[in-house]
Amino acid sequence: MITKLKLKPGQRGTKKLAKEYGNTLVCVRYRYDEKIGMRFKTVELIVESKPWTAPTPHFADTDLVSVFIGFSDRASREIAKAAKGRWDPDQKLWLIQYGRIKGTELEKHIILMVS
Numbered sequence: 001m002i003t004k005l006k007l008k009p010g011q012r013g014t015k016k017l018a019k020e021y022g023n024t025l026v027c028v029r030y031r032y033d034e035k036i037g038m039r040f041k042t043v044e045l046i047v048e049s050k051p052w053t054a055p056t057p058h059f060a061d062t063d064l065v066s067v068f069i070g071f072s073d074r075a076s077r078e079i080a081k082a083a084k085g086r087w088d089p090d091q092k093l094w095l096i097q098y099g100r101i102k103g104t105e106l107e108k109h110i111i112l113m114v115s
Contacts, residue, residue: 061099
């Protein structure tokens with residue numbers, strides 16, 4: 001089964017469902033099963049919402065963190081260089097000690113690596 005179309009609420013093909021489900025409608029998908037020659041219309045709904053805050057990553061000041069800086073973001077690159085960051089061409093990321101960028105704009109660009 002393959003999905004060929006994913007629509008947001010209010011787009012053509014979702015209006016009846018948007019009226020039925022209101023703000024709980026996230027998207028409508030059209031899925032096709034070539035073996036049996038059927039098209040399925042599926043909906044994704046919000047069934048619960050409650051406050052949540054993302055846990056903050058805990059790094060020691062001496063930990064090396066991976067930081068993504070876009071190629072055209074020269075100001076952030078200069079901050080990384082001033083913090084004695086090291087460019088890793090294989091990963092295409094900057095490696096910088098967390099303590100040197102804590103509280104700066106670069107802290108938002110930390111990439112959490114899953115091992």
